[in-house]
Amino acid sequence: MRATLLALLAFIPAYAATAQTPITWTDLIxxxxxxxxxxxxxxxxxxxEKLRIIAKAQQRLEDDVSATKTRxxxxxxxxxAEASLAEQGIDAHNLLSQRWAVAERRKRAAVSGNAALNGKLVVxxxxxxxxxxxDDGTPVAYLVPERGMCSHTPPPKPNxxxxxxxxxxWQPxxxxxxxxxxxxxxLSDTTHxxxxxxxxxxxxxxxxxEATGALTTQDMQDTAGSRQENTWAAAIVERLHVSGQLPQKEIGETN
Structure with missing residues (x-):
């Protein structure tokens, strides 16, 4: 534990002295x-739902359903469905003609990273x-913004x-x-x-x-509980306490 604390304290001045940019997940978009x-x-x-009915019906008719009753x-x-939308001032055919272009725009929005962060040293x-x-033995991990992603819930958007x-x-x-x-x-689009x-x-x-530094919740809790003046680490620990990711220590409790 003492070695971990000393390593962390050695890291903190370097954090303040180098041009590292703290970012949030929205910055990546x-x-x-x-x-x-x-x-x-x-x-x-x-x-x-009406648009889906229209699109599905058009596809079935194009597939040449032979039975007259079915057609x-x-x-x-x-x-x-068309009449219902028309009463609301919605042109179903015009909207459906745009759906593939809109789908491509949505895909690009989900994939595109922020070029301003390319090559930046960030936290x-x-x-x-x-x-x-x-293949060369370098440890790998994935960082996501929310707990449970990729396991109990789908993966987040690529960006x-x-x-x-x-x-x-450090390794998880x-x-x-x-x-x-x-x-x-x-910026590197990869799929594994x-x-x-x-x-x-x-x-x-x-x-x-390329991660060269890591602070775990235990590291931050140790640092915030030490005698060192470190408002930065204390603020991080407080946010983790509030979010429930890090339990509060009782007064007088030791590691």
């Missing part, structure tokens, strides 16, 4: 790619997921996932281990199938980080 026209955003559930039923559903806090090492190449002594020992990483970011709780998961990350 490309702001330019988020600005696009999406007419579907303003539609409610029932309106979107009549499909056309009746299609006409009813980012998240949850680490262990991953197999590279909300960082593939971490670990250069220091548990799934979704809270950690604050320091390292250099690079990783074994997690519920089986193989395709981990697509828009970023890679």
């Amino acid at each position: 490309d702001p330019i790619a988020q600005v696009y026209e999406d007419p579907f955003r303003e539609l409610g559930y029932e309106q979107l 009549d039923e499909i056309e009746a559903r299609l006409n009813a 980012l806090t998240g949850y680490a997921i262990p991953a197999p090492p590279t 909300q996932m960082v593939r971490v190449m670990i250069k220091g002594d 020992t548990t799934m979704h281990e809270p950690v604050q990483l320091t390292g250099r970011l690079s 199938d990783i074994q997690v709780v519920d089986g193989l998961v395709p981990m697509r990350a828009a970023y890679e980080m």
Whole structure:
């Protein structure tokens, strides 16, 4: 424990002295790619459901359903859905003609990373997921913004996932281990199938980080509880306490 504390205290002045940029997960998103026209955003559930009925009916009719009765039923559903939307001032055919272009814009918005962070030395806090090492033995992890992602819930968007190449002594020992990483970011779109709780998961990350520093919750708790003046570490620990990620120590409790 003393060795861990000394290593952490040695790291803190370096943090203050070097040009490291603390960032949040929203900073990773490309702001330019988020600005696009999406007419579907303003539609409610029932309106979107009507569009789905129309699209499905059109596809079935194009597939040449031979039975006249079946075609009549499909056309009746299609006409009813179109009429319902038209009464609300919605041109179903115009909207459906845009759906593939909008889908491509949404995909680009989910994948695109922030070019302003490419090559930057940053500090980012998240949850680490262990991953197999590279072919040359470099330890690897994935950093995500929320606990449970990629196991009990789907993976986040690619620009909300960082593939971490670990250069220091730290490695995650548990799934979704809270950690604050320091390292250099690079825009690098990668996809790897990783074994997690519920089986193989395709981990697509828009970023890679070469992590040279790591602070775990235990490191931060030790530092905040020491006699050293370190408001930065104390603030981080307080946020973890509030979020429930780090239990409060009782007065007089020791490690």
